[in-house]
Amino acid sequence: MKSYRIVEVAPETEAALAAALPRLSELPHPLRAQVVKAWGSALASSDFTRFEDMAFAPGTGYGLLRHTREVCETGLALRASAEALWLAQIDRDALIAALLLHDLDKALLYRPGPDGNVDATIVSQRLPHGVLASLMLAEIGLDEAIIAAVATHAVDAPFRGQGPLEHILHYADMFCADQALVLSGKMPFFTKRAPGDLPAGT
Numbered sequence: 001m002k003s004y005r006i007v008e009v010a011p012e013t014e015a016a017l018a019a020a021l022p023r024l025s026e027l028p029h030p031l032r033a034q035v036v037k038a039w040g041s042a043l044a045s046s047d048f049t050r051f052e053d054m055a056f057a058p059g060t061g062y063g064l065l066r067h068t069r070e071v072c073e074t075g076l077a078l079r080a081s082a083e084a085l086w087l088a089q090i091d092r093d094a095l096i097a098a099l100l101l102h103d104l105d106k107a108l109l110y111r112p113g114p115d116g117n118v119d120a121t122i123v124s125q126r127l128p129h130g131v132l133a134s135l136m137l138a139e140i141g142l143d144e145a146i147i148a149a150v151a152t153h154a155v156d157a158p159f160r161g162q163g164p165l166e167h168i169l170h171y172a173d174m175f176c177a178d179q180a181l182v183l184s185g186k187m188p189f190f191t192k193r194a195p196g197d198l199p200a201g202t
């Protein structure tokens, strides 16, 4: 049995998502509708009733959509640097979509827990972070380049994509994840020294 369902998104849900993720409005059709459908389906398939209750990671109290918004802004800044410094040509729409969707499946890998925290779900023991999102995105019909970046972005993924989307997503994600970890009183990635210190699934 699938752990998610793809749904049509209600206008009020789309409005809530657009308010949380302002860069969504910059995407062309049909990419914008696909990103909306992905997040709307993740919400509908999850144990959360509101986007704002989703968390970046257990024990952090850091909002998942806040992290997503920050990763998107940081990724666009990195793209501007890559263009200025290296004359890089990076598809802006595909990059925004990958940045906005990279942690989509955390809605299904976590569920509301006690004291406003989140717990890992049964689904998280079956499919790794990134892979579940990629199944949803494939069913919705996103471009494979975007799916590949999402599917392989986790720091503990056995295979990491090597294109420009993956490059920017990685550093934008790590930069913003570290800020969330610092604010949560946890050890950030940039202070870790041994591979075994790396936390899974970020």
Ligand SMILES: [Fe+2]
Pocket: 067, 071, 102, 103, 173, 177, 202
């Ligand atoms: Fe992330």
Ligand SMILES: [Fe+2]
Pocket: 102, 103, 129, 153, 154, 201, 202
């Ligand atoms: Fe992630």
